[in-house]
Amino acid sequence: MTEMGTTVTKEQNAEAAKAAADNLNARFSDAGVSTDVVAHKGGMKYDFVRITCSPDQWIGVAKHLKHELGVNHCAMVTGTHYPSGDDGRGWEVAYHMHRWPITNVKAHTMIVHEGEKLKGDDIPMEFEIFIPLPAGDSPSVPSIQDLWEGADWNEKETWDLVGIDFEGHVNMHRVLNPHDSPVGFHPLQRQHKIRYHDYNEMYDDPQGFGRKPVDEGRVK
Amino acid sequence: MAEMWITMGPQHPMTHGLWTLRVKVDGETVTDTEAELGYIHRGVEKICEARDFTQITPYCDRLCYVSAMTWAHSYIMAAEDLLEAEVPERAEYIRLMAAEVQRLASHLMWLGAFGPDIGNLTLMTWCLRDREMFLDLLQELGGSRMHYNYPRVGGVKRDIPIGWADRMKAKVKLFENRINEYEMLLDESTIWLVRLQGVGYATAEDQLNAGVTGPNIRAAGVNTDARWTNPYSVYDQVDWEPAVEKPTSVKGADCYDRYRVRMEEMRQSCRMLLDAIEKIPGGANTHYQPGDEMILTKAPTRAPEGATGFSTYECTRGVSNFYIQGGGDGRGKNPYRLSIRSPMFITIPYVAKTMIGYKIADIPAIMGSFDPCIGETDR
Numbered sequence: 001m002t003e004m005g006t007t008v009t010k011e012q013n014a015e016a017a018k019a020a021a022d023n024l025n026a027r028f029s030d031a032g033v034s035t036d037v038v039a040h041k042g043g044m045k046y047d048f049v050r051i052t053c054s055p056d057q058w059i060g061v062a063k064h065l066k067h068e069l070g071v072n073h074c075a076m077v078t079g080t081h082y083p084s085g086d087d088g089r090g091w092e093v094a095y096h097m098h099r100w101p102i103t104n105v106k107a108h109t110m111i112v113h114e115g116e117k118l119k120g121d122d123i124p125m126e127f128e129i130f131i132p133l134p135a136g137d138s139p140s141v142p143s144i145q146d147l148w149e150g151a152d153w154n155e156k157e158t159w160d161l162v163g164i165d166f167e168g169h170v171n172m173h174r175v176l177n178p179h180d181s182p183v184g185f186h187p188l189q190r191q192h193k194i195r196y197h198d199y200n201e202m203y204d205d206p207q208g209f210g211r212k213p214v215d216e217g218r219v220k
Numbered sequence: 221m222a223e224m225w226i227t228m229g230p231q232h233p234m235t236h237g238l239w240t241l242r243v244k245v246d247g248e249t250v251t252d253t254e255a256e257l258g259y260i261h262r263g264v265e266k267i268c269e270a271r272d273f274t275q276i277t278p279y280c281d282r283l284c285y286v287s288a289m290t291w292a293h294s295y296i297m298a299a300e301d302l303l304e305a306e307v308p309e310r311a312e313y314i315r316l317m318a319a320e321v322q323r324l325a326s327h328l329m330w331l332g333a334f335g336p337d338i339g340n341l342t343l344m345t346w347c348l349r350d351r352e353m354f355l356d357l358l359q360e361l362g363g364s365r366m367h368y369n370y371p372r373v374g375g376v377k378r379d380i381p382i383g384w385a386d387r388m389k390a391k392v393k394l395f396e397n398r399i400n401e402y403e404m405l406l407d408e409s410t411i412w413l414v415r416l417q418g419v420g421y422a423t424a425e426d427q428l429n430a431g432v433t434g435p436n437i438r439a440a441g442v443n444t445d446a447r448w449t450n451p452y453s454v455y456d457q458v459d460w461e462p463a464v465e466k467p468t469s470v471k472g473a474d475c476y477d478r479y480r481v482r483m484e485e486m487r488q489s490c491r492m493l494l495d496a497i498e499k500i501p502g503g504a505n506t507h508y509q510p511g512d513e514m515i516l517t518k519a520p521t522r523a524p525e526g527a528t529g530f531s532t533y534e535c536t537r538g539v540s541n542f543y544i545q546g547g548g549d550g551r552g553k554n555p556y557r558l559s560i561r562s563p564m565f566i567t568i569p570y571v572a573k574t575m576i577g578y579k580i581a582d583i584p585a586i587m588g589s590f591d592p593c594i595g596e597t598d599r
Contacts, residue, residue, distance in 0.1 A: 007451045042300030043307055044452045044531065073428050075532075076541050076561035096530060096541060096561070100449055104423045105441035110466045112443045124449035126532065150431025153569050154561075161265070176261040176598060187266055188557075194270050 008115040008123055010045060016123035017047040020069055024051060027064060033057055038128075048126035055131055055141045062144045065097065070121040073098040074148035077155055079162030081189045082135075090135025093164055097127040097148075133164070143169035161188040223251060226580070230259050234584040236333055237594025241572060241583070248579045253572040257565070261598040268558040269548060273299050273373055273521060276558070281367040283560065284596040286329045287536045288367050289322035289358060291596065294533035296371040297452065298542035302529025302555075303373055305519035310508075311375035312454045313500040314515065318361055318370060320489040320496075321388070324395065325354040326536040327482050327489075330591045331402070334479070337584040338415050342405065350398055353391045360384055375516030385497050385504035392490045399486055406479075416476040420586035422574050423472035431566035434538025436590050439465045439473035439481040446534035459495040460488045475589035482591075522552035537591050538563025562596040 017037045024035040033053040040046060053061050065071040078094040101122040105111055113122070133139045143166035144151045155166045156175045163186030166172065174181055229240035238259040244252035264283065268276045280295040281288040293315055300307065307315075328351040335343025355365055360381050362368025370377050406412045422432070424440035437444055445462035447455040463484035467473040473481075497504050501514075508514045523529075523546025531542045541561035548554035571590045575583055 007448050007456050040301050040530075041304040043297050043312065044301060044450065045456075046450060048530075072425075073433070074431060075539065076543065076559065078543050078557070078559035080545060080557045094528075094543060094559075096543060098450075098532070098539075100428065100444045102424050102428050102437075102442045102444055104425050104470075104472070105467065107469050108466050110441035110443070110464045112464060115448070126450065126530075128528075128530065148431070149429050149570075150566055153566055154431075157565070174258070176258040178258070187263060192266075194266060 008046075008118060012116070012118065012123055013046040013125075016120070016125050017049055019120070020049050020125060020127075023069065024049070024061075024064070027068075028053070028057070028061060031057055031060075033061060046126070048128060051127065051129045053129065053131060055133060058129075058131055059142050059144070061129070062147055065127065066147050069099065069125075071097045071099045071125075071127055072102060072148075073100060074144070074151040074154065077151060077158045079139075079158040079164040079188070081162060083190045085135030087132075088134055089132040091133040091139035091162075091164060093131045093133065093139075093141050093158070095127075095129040095131070095144075095151075097129070099123075099125045099127070138165060139163070140165040140167055142167045145169050160186070162186055163189055228583065229256075234337065234587055235594070236588065236592045237597070239568070239592075239594055239597070241587070243575075243580065243583065245580055248581070250575050250578055250580060250583070253575055255569045255572040257568065257594075258598055260594060264599045265558055265560060269554060269556070272550065272553045273303065273523075273555070276555070277371065278367065278369045280560075281369055282595070283562070283599060284326075284535075284537075284593050285366055286593060286595075287322055287326040289318050289362075289370060290326070290533065290535045291540065292368065292371050293319055294531055294535060294540045295542050296373060297533055298529040298531035298544050299373050300519070300529070301531060302523050302527055302544045302546055303520045305374040306517055307375055308514055308517055309454065310379075310500060310502045311515045313496055314361075314376050314380055315371060316453050316455065316458065317380075317388070317493055317496050317500075318358065318368075318376075320493050321354050321357050323489050323536050324486055325351050325358070327486050328354070330482065330536075331479075334588040334591075337588040339411055340406070340409065343402070346398075346402065346405075350395060353395065357384070357388055357391065360387075372516055373521075374519035377516075378510050379506075379508040379512070379515050380504075382505055382507050389494060389497060392493050396487065396490050399483060399490075403483065413476065415582075415585050416474065416479060416589070417468070418474055419578060419582045420475045420478075420571075420574060420589060421469060421471035421473065422570075426472070427570070430570040431563075432538065432570055432590075433563055434534065434536075435463065435481045435485055436473075436478055436538065436567065438463060439467065439477040441465065441467045441473070446532050446539045450532045452531075452533070454496075458492050458499060460492040463488050475585050478589040522550075523547065523555070524552055525556070535563060535596075537593060537596070538567065540596075560599055562599060564591075564593050564597045565599075568592055568597060 075096045229235045240256040242254040328347040332344045332347030362370040424442045465481040525547025527546035529544040543559040545556040548556040
């Protein structure tokens with residue numbers, strides 16, 4: 001126990017996760033959005049809320065998260081490519097969001113929460129949203145750039161590296177790859193293999209003596 | 221007067237790394253900015269898809285070469301979530317201490333780099349002198365000076381050596397006095413105050429909405445610290461409190477507040493270290509052999525398809541997240557996809573926009589006060 005207040009307890013966290021999941025289920029379960037509470041393993045001692053929805057439902061769910069459940073921080077956006085396309089899932093976008101009890105303070109003041117006294121939507125919570133997308137050449141989800149400014153550069157990065165298109169995203173451009181990268185080049189798509197130091201090469205031929213030039217057989 | 225664009229970077233003392241800030245100026249006033257990143261993009265996420273879970277740790281060390289230990293821990297936490305590994309309590313304490321020593325070293329590097337930005341070259345020599353003490357401590361743990369490859373899935377690589385506890389205590393107690401020395405140097409320096417106060421305001425809500433976390437947002441008077449809000453490891457068992465600064469204006473925190481919050485955070489890290497070394501299970505002056513169940517438990521090495529791991533970790537510059545999907549090559553030996561959220565990747569574009577309206581001479585002060593690190597930004 002310190003002067004700054006205690007941390008949120010496990011019970012509070014479990015209760016808040018369940019309340020958030022119930023709230024989402026009551027509002028969206030008829031539309032086919034599935035929500036459940038999942039517990040972290042390992043060193044993290046808390047539960048979080050996992051949502052799976054379709055791209056059509058995403059803006060509705062996002063607005064609900066922001067305005068009803070107080071989710072105020074879009075932490076990360078991850079795109080994944082599944083070239084096999086099993087279960088109608090060729091791509092997936094995962095959003096990770098946080099809710100923290102944060103409001104602006106007056107000058108010369110600060111807000112220190114007693115963790116154990118926090119209630120309802122003030123309890124810090126983690127949200128994980130999966131959006132599976134059908135296989136194809138043009139995966140696309142609606143952008144949430146105007147809801148959370150923090151999603152802006154995350155979406156830019158996801159488009160740049162994975163090639164998922166964010167409908168309605170303003171000022172989309174390359175952020176990590178060179179600006180003159182070829183159109184359609186997105187290195188985290190699975191058809192791009194790592195050329196050197198591939199898993200097998202690294203163990204079978206660590207010195208690289210057996211390595212052949214990339215254009216072998218095609219050069220006269 | 222006609223407006224014009226000026227390019228600051230990629231080689232510029234303000235950048236603290238390799239990136240470009242394009243500034244549109246009207247006279248001396250900044251009217252628009254654009255950040256350009258990606259100069260040292262190494263494709264860590266792609267490389268990790270061809271590495272197994274132990275081999276990934278060194279890559280995560282190198283995400284931020286100033287704060288290798290915290291990044292490796294952040295990754296390991298996600299890997300443990302994915303592989304469902306349990307960590308012995310002694311290992312958790314060792315990790316906590318390693319991360320906090322790293323936090324001290326990282327904040328010292330920040331302060332040392334920030335000083336010359338503001339015109340105080342003494343600070344650089346002082347900070348690097350003190351940082352060496354903590355790098356020596358970390359070297360005893362990991363074996364090398366900057367990249368330690370220290371944590372393992374299920375524990376740590378080696379136990380703390382005999383005598384480490386005494387050396388750490390002596391250094392931390394010495395450093396607590398040194399913080400006072402820094403404050404005597406800085407808080408009474410007119411140049412320091414004039415260049416930092418009233419510059420680079422940012423409110424808490426704006427910052428959070430833009431994704432800014434860590435000391436930068438805590439300077440605006442709100443208690444958000446992942447060690448507190450999303451309790452992990454044994455941070456709930458040691459004596460400390462989050463460093464929160466009272467902002468000096470309704471407009472939020474200025475550069476001075478962000479400097480103050482890091483000084484306070486260094487004090488809290490010292491406090492945490494001195495408390496943790498007393499509470500560590502198994503004793504501070506015991507050395508368990510590598511692989512002993514006190515410091516490392518056996519963990520699965522393969523993760524099935526569909527399993528996911530996610531970590532929220534308070535790095536020195538803000539909250540870092542790792543998201544890992546299992547079921548990659550080698551029957552799940554590699555991750556299928558590993559995604560990294562770097563706090564600075566989100567912060568730098570935000571900071572670029574907060575500079576609008578200030579003078580061009582304020583740019584180094586504003587940028588430096590947010591503690592940019594390009595290694596983790598570009599990944």
